Amino acid sequence: MTLSPDTPRLAFADLADALEALRQRGLRVTTPRRLVLEALFAAEVPVSAEHIAQNVNLELTSVYRNLETLEHHGLARHVHLGHGPGLYVLIGRGEREFLSCERCGAVRSLTTEQLDPIRDRVRELYGYEARFSHFPIVGLCPDCAQRREAAS
Amino acid sequence: MTLSPDTPRLAFADLADALEALRQRGLRVTTPRRLVLEALFAAEVPVSAEHIAQNVNLELTSVYRNLETLEHHGLARHVHLGHGPGLYVLIGRGEREFLSCERCGAVRSLTTEQLDPIRDRVRELYGYEARFSHFPIVGLCPDCAQRREAAS
DNA sequence: CGCGCTATTGGGAGTGCCTTGCATTAGTGG
DNA sequence: CCACTAATGCAAGGCACTCCCAATAGCGCG
Numbered sequence: 001m002t003l004s005p006d007t008p009r010l011a012f013a014d015l016a017d018a019l020e021a022l023r024q025r026g027l028r029v030t031t032p033r034r035l036v037l038e039a040l041f042a043a044e045v046p047v048s049a050e051h052i053a054q055n056v057n058l059e060l061t062s063v064y065r066n067l068e069t070l071e072h073h074g075l076a077r078h079v080h081l082g083h084g085p086g087l088y089v090l091i092g093r094g095e096r097e098f099l100s101c102e103r104c105g106a107v108r109s110l111t112t113e114q115l116d117p118i119r120d121r122v123r124e125l126y127g128y129e130a131r132f133s134h135f136p137i138v139g140l141c142p143d144c145a146q147r148r149e150a151a152s
Numbered sequence: 153m154t155l156s157p158d159t160p161r162l163a164f165a166d167l168a169d170a171l172e173a174l175r176q177r178g179l180r181v182t183t184p185r186r187l188v189l190e191a192l193f194a195a196e197v198p199v200s201a202e203h204i205a206q207n208v209n210l211e212l213t214s215v216y217r218n219l220e221t222l223e224h225h226g227l228a229r230h231v232h233l234g235h236g237p238g239l240y241v242l243i244g245r246g247e248r249e250f251l252s253c254e255r256c257g258a259v260r261s262l263t264t265e266q267l268d269p270i271r272d273r274v275r276e277l278y279g280y281e282a283r284f285s286h287f288p289i290v291g292l293c294p295d296c297a298q299r300r301e302a303a304s
Numbered sequence: 305c306g307c308g309c310t311a312t313t314g315g316g317a318g319t320g321c322c323t324t325g326c327a328t329t330a331g332t333g334g
Numbered sequence: 335c336c337a338c339t340a341a342t343g344c345a346a347g348g349c350a351c352t353c354c355c356a357a358t359a360g361c362g363c364g
Contacts, residue, residue: 028311028360049351059314064351066312082287085350099280102287108278121273126260127294128251135234135254135290142279180331180340201322211343216322218341237321 012092015041018075025073032058036066037075045107046079046087046098081107082138097132101141103148108141164244167193170227177225184210188218189227197259198231198239198250233259234290249284253293255300260293 012018018037019029027033035056039047049067053060067088070076078086081100089096097115099108115132122130140148164170170189171181179185187208191199201219205212219240222228230238233252241248249267251260267284274282292300 023361026311030312030360032313050349060350061315061352062313099274099278099282101280102283108280110278114277117277118270118273121270122251122289122291125266125269126251126262127297128253128260128289129292129297130251130289131254131291132289135287137274137280137282137284137289138287139274139280139282139284145279145281175332178340182331182341184342202320212321213323213344214342220323221341 012075012090021075022073027069027073032062033066033069036063037070040070040076040088040090043089045109046081046089048085048087050085052088077133079133080135095133098136099141100136100138101144102138103140103144106141106143164227173227174225179221179225184214185218185221188215189222192222192228192240192242195241197261198233198241200237200239202237204240229285231285232287247285250288251293252288252290253296254290255292255296258293258295 012021015034015037018041019034022033023029035058036052039052039056049060049063052058052067053063067076067078071078071088075091076088077091078088079098080086081098082102095112097110097112099110100106101108112133118137119130119132122128139145164173167186167189170193171186174185175181187210188204191204191208201212201215204210204219205215219228219230223230223240227243228240229243230240231250232238233250234254247264249262249264251262252258253260264285270289271282271284274280291297
């Protein structure tokens with residue numbers, strides 16, 4: 001699957017690249033590893049370990065272990081969108097951040113730069129270095145916010 | 153606007169007040185209930201159910217159930233500060249919000265108004281109604297941010 | 305290509321944080 | 335002080351991982 005031309009350049013353009021990177025780091029390219037990576041490449045939204053395990057028919061344990069090593073080697077990361085399991089995404093295809101709706105579960109994807117003004121404001125007001133990449137902002141999406149306002 | 157009977161605003165200054173409010177709502181004032189409430193009044197930071205259970209020597213189950221009913225009746229709420237158990241706080245004594253440090257666990261307490269500029273910015277940029285009250289902003293406190301910068 | 309070294313795997317058990325079910329206990333209004 | 339039923343204690347269950355270990359299978363080497 002080719003990347004759209006406007007997608008930022010990245011370290012791991014495709015599966016083969018990523019696998020090569022792993023091999024170079026002394027990691028073995030096993031079938032489960034490859035399948036997990038494939039699942040991440042195929043996903044357009046963050047996915048749970050459970051989801052991957054079901055899809056590619058792997059032991060959940062193995063999926064978690066692979067996600068962990070992918071994270072450790074900078075190929076993937078996970079976010080906590082409210083309650084529920086952690087969700088995993090590939091790194092390197094243009095960094096994404098997320099806003100999630102507590103009510104309907106909608107996930108809005110943003111570029112890192114889009115959240116910079118928020119991070120800047122938090123830093124400037126409270127000195128905290130907000131890292132929404134791991135614990136994103138949770139709230140109500142425009143639709144749910146409106147619906148709730150109408151109901152009151 | 154009209155007061156919805158199932159979401160009344162409870163105002164209570166102390167334990168006796170809170171217990172009276174519960175009684176008025178048809179809830180029984182039992183020893184475990186009173187102990188959980190006392191623990192919340194005593195805590196100056198958000199506390200876990202486990203913490204309460206240990207302190208007042210109650211069944212964890214009972215603590216969870218009581219926290220749930222206190223939440224349901226608007227006397228308490230909980231926040232998720234990064235990983236780890238949910239942490240409970242009383243409401244009605246001046247609303248607090250939190251900023252937590254992913255590295256050292258430090259929790260900075262703020263008034264709701266202090267976070268309003270951030271919420272406003274999120275709304276104005278993305279239309280999301282950020283609700284940091286349930287999933288607060290997680291990041292690095294000034295100390296940890298500096299330490300990390302120095303290390304790089 | 306075969307061999308050996310060891311990273312990785314499957315599967316099972318364990319942990320943390322709750323949630324549910326149920327028989328028993330104890331607040332409360334009458 | 336009685337009856338009614340909310341609330342409790344205890345046991346079990348559930349979700350999201352995390353750990354352990356014997357068996358397997360990549361990978362470098364000859």
